[in-house]
Amino acid sequence: MNGTVTGAPRRPLPLRSLLVQSAWSRRRDRRGFWFIAPFLIFFVVLMLAPLGYAIYTSLYTTRIIGGTAFTGAANYTQTLESGEFWSGVIRVIVFAAIQIPVMLAIAFFFATIFDLGVAKYGTLFRTIFFIPFAVPAVVGAVMWSFLLEPQFGPFVHLADSLGFQGTDYFSSGLILPTIIVIVIWEWTGYNMVILYTALRSVPRDVIEAAILDDTPLWKIIVKVKLPMVRPAIVLLVFINTIGALQLFTEPLILQYFETQAISVNFTPTLYIYNTAIAGAQYNLAAAAAVILGVVIVIISVSSLFVRRRRSEV
Amino acid sequence: MSATTVVRPGPEPRPPVPPPPRQRRGQEDDSIPIEYYGLRRGTVTTVTTLCVLFAIFTLVPIAWLVINSTKTQANIFESFGFWFASPFVFGKNFALLFQNVDGYGVYFRWFGNTVLYAVVGGGGATALAALAGYGFARFHFRGSRALFYLVIGALLVPITAITLPLYLSYAKVHLINSIWGMILPSMVSPVGVYLMRVFVEVSVPRELIDAARIDGAGELRIFFRLALPLMVPGLMTVLLLNVVTVWNNYFLPLIIFSQNQLYPLTVGLGLWSERAQNSGNAEIFPLIVLGGLVTIVPLIALFLILQRYWRSGLLLGSIAN
Numbered sequence: 001m002n003g004t005v006t007g008a009p010r011r012p013l014p015l016r017s018l019l020v021q022s023a024w025s026r027r028r029d030r031r032g033f034w035f036i037a038p039f040l041i042f043f044v045v046l047m048l049a050p051l052g053y054a055i056y057t058s059l060y061t062t063r064i065i066g067g068t069a070f071t072g073a074a075n076y077t078q079t080l081e082s083g084e085f086w087s088g089v090i091r092v093i094v095f096a097a098i099q100i101p102v103m104l105a106i107a108f109f110f111a112t113i114f115d116l117g118v119a120k121y122g123t124l125f126r127t128i129f130f131i132p133f134a135v136p137a138v139v140g141a142v143m144w145s146f147l148l149e150p151q152f153g154p155f156v157h158l159a160d161s162l163g164f165q166g167t168d169y170f171s172s173g174l175i176l177p178t179i180i181v182i183v184i185w186e187w188t189g190y191n192m193v194i195l196y197t198a199l200r201s202v203p204r205d206v207i208e209a210a211i212l213d214d215t216p217l218w219k220i221i222v223k224v225k226l227p228m229v230r231p232a233i234v235l236l237v238f239i240n241t242i243g244a245l246q247l248f249t250e251p252l253i254l255q256y257f258e259t260q261a262i263s264v265n266f267t268p269t270l271y272i273y274n275t276a277i278a279g280a281q282y283n284l285a286a287a288a289a290v291i292l293g294v295v296i297v298i299i300s301v302s303s304l305f306v307r308r309r310r311s312e313v
Numbered sequence: 314m315s316a317t318t319v320v321r322p323g324p325e326p327r328p329p330v331p332p333p334p335r336q337r338r339g340q341e342d343d344s345i346p347i348e349y350y351g352l353r354r355g356t357v358t359t360v361t362t363l364c365v366l367f368a369i370f371t372l373v374p375i376a377w378l379v380i381n382s383t384k385t386q387a388n389i390f391e392s393f394g395f396w397f398a399s400p401f402v403f404g405k406n407f408a409l410l411f412q413n414v415d416g417y418g419v420y421f422r423w424f425g426n427t428v429l430y431a432v433v434g435g436g437g438a439t440a441l442a443a444l445a446g447y448g449f450a451r452f453h454f455r456g457s458r459a460l461f462y463l464v465i466g467a468l469l470v471p472i473t474a475i476t477l478p479l480y481l482s483y484a485k486v487h488l489i490n491s492i493w494g495m496i497l498p499s500m501v502s503p504v505g506v507y508l509m510r511v512f513v514e515v516s517v518p519r520e521l522i523d524a525a526r527i528d529g530a531g532e533l534r535i536f537f538r539l540a541l542p543l544m545v546p547g548l549m550t551v552l553l554l555n556v557v558t559v560w561n562n563y564f565l566p567l568i569i570f571s572q573n574q575l576y577p578l579t580v581g582l583g584l585w586s587e588r589a590q591n592s593g594n595a596e597i598f599p600l601i602v603l604g605g606l607v608t609i610v611p612l613i614a615l616f617l618i619l620q621r622y623w624r625s626g627l628l629l630g631s632i633a634n
Contacts, residue, residue: 031532032452036460039445039506046498047467050478057478110367118347118360125364127617128371134612135375136561138579139605142586143374146381146602147394154377154394185370207345217350239468246471249563256586269564272473277568282481289474297469 058287075287084265085288089295091176092267096244096299099180104195104236107188111195112221126196129189137186141253144182149257170254170261179250191236198232199225234304241300245292248273268292375609382406382603389598406603414596417588418573420604423581427560427608429492430577434499435556442502442551446509447540451522461510467503472564480568494569495577499559505551512547513540549622553615560612578608 061071079085110129114122132140147155148169159167169178202225210220248269255262265271268288276285347357380396381389383403392398410420449461479498480489488494517540525535541548563579570576573584582604589597 028526028532029452029454032448032454032457035448035452035532035536036445036457039441039464039501040460042441042497042501043464043467043503046479046501047470047475050475050482051470053478053482054474057481106367110364113360113364116345116347116350118352118357119364120357120361121364125368127620128368130616131375131613132371134557134616135609136563136579138561138563138583139608140374142582142601142605143378145586146389147374147377152390185374188367189371204345211345211349217352220350242468246473253583253586256583256590259590269471269473272477273564273568276477276480282477285473285477289471289477292471293469293474296471300469 054286054289057283058290059283061283071283075284076291078284079288079291082271084263085268085271085291088265088268088271089292092245092247093299095176095180095247096241099183099244100237100240102180103184103188103191103240104233106184107191107236108195108226108233110188111192111199112225114192114196115199115225116217126193130193131189132186133190135186137249138253140182140186141250142257144178144185145254145257148178170258172261175254175261179247179254182250183244183247187240191240194236195229195232198229202228237303238300241303242296245296245299268295378602378606378609382599382606384599384602386596386598389602402599403603406599409596409600410604410607414600415588417584418576418581420578420581420600420607422574423576423578424607426492426575427577427579430495430499430562430566431556431559434496434559435552437496437500438502438505438555438559439548439552441500442505442509442555443541443544443548444536445506446511447513447517447536447544449506449510450513451517451519451540464503464506476565476568479565483569488569490570490572490575492575495566495575498565499555499562502551502555502558505555508551508554509544509547512544512550516547517543546622549619553619553622556615557612578604582608 058075059070059072060068061074062068110125113119114126119125135143147153150156150168150170153169155169156167159165168174206224206228207220210224215224246269247267251262251266251270252273255264255266264274269292272285272288272292275281275288279285377394381394383401383406384392384398385400385402388398388400413419445464449457475498479494483489483491483494521539522535525539530538560577561579562577563583566575566577566580567583570580573581576584582601585597585601585604589601
């Protein structure tokens, strides 16, 4: 077969064979299912079925005496009435609302610089900025915990020498900004690379035309480039939001280092984890997980709607 | 759009912007020379300074990790964090990574586990995603669009809503403390399917497949001999993404494993961090530091080596978005 594929262009097919072809191609297209089937089996067994099981379990309650019984919405009411769960939800929303715009602004700034080729050694910097993507969140959080540790951390000495005596990065007022910095450290490079590649695909002649019209550089960036990479930005907002609302690893590791710094149920995912593992209340945890899923759907999908509304105007 | 009628004063009067010298892999050389933007010299300096500052921010924790992997517990806390201190105990710390410290587990055992999970799980995920992405991109059967949206929609499901029920079901099918309990869920990558579909749309021409069909080639043969070689850059990107995802995964192994000889690095290091505060064992902090370093080095190396594939893969992905 190898040789025949790259043959000369074929004559147009006669009508009869076109008619035959449509039936043939429908049968052939159905064969495409077999390419998807292996993934689909895994997807159904290891994703859809567990999700279904989570919803199912959330409707039951297991008691030490009396066993498991159907309790309907009881677990949902209990979660919805839990102040700890909601304060966690609000905390991750605040976290997302600050962390994502700041990170995307930094990422877009550097992506633009590298795209324009303004900075020296752009390739080197781009590679350096991307490195944290290869660092697991666990290791990232461990490193920053050492650096910010209230008694010995070098950054505390740094703050001292800058005149901020006794800075405690793990205090209740600074813990959220601290986590924001850590997550920005972890993810800016990845977002930057995506934006950079999107910027690279802006047609060159559009930029040339703008230059010839004597458009100032900032205007080229804001009025020409930014709108053209908006789809990439929307995608990143969407993905980052889903991740931010499930914040888990960083606060958990910081908790190991400074037990007082972070409340046990600091984020909804920590709440679910503690309810299930420490409390062994799987039904309640499942209900909380489903509610978190609904929150994620509402917030991330509404971010897509904002985009649509704006682009219609 | 290219406005060639306007003559612009510059080093070369015609054409206004010189065509880029076509170079292999030379993305940088594709840029419009910066003089055309009317930038002042100061701007280049300012911008480069900002890059240096952010690079310092990025590298500081890693530098700290490298330097402090050579220190004793006392020196990690008492000596200056950004320079070496004697005694230099990198070798001693490294040897400890092979031992079972305090009965919490052996670091290099975790390292081996992580490699196994990442290679089998990430590789499997990539294979499934390649097949499915090709299927979604080049076949249109009834319900294929709906299926695709279902797969993408799974991105919205919180990991807890999948991992907790998995844990509960594992207890029933004896997958608790089994490596398959970790590997099998790692093979499901909706993002991988999405990306592979995009890569196939961009890099495998429909006409080529049709031509092969008319020549009587079977669908599987077309996939392996024709499509797969064209998909290589995308395949490498997805493989890297999947391997990193499994390598960095914390939540799933944290929940499903209760025996420390099955832990991946993330869970092991997390356990050490938790115990270091309470156990008073002087050996653990240096181990966490060096263990963290040994965890990140292979992935950084992998990225630097495969950078070329990774870049072109991402580029394709962003075009199709």
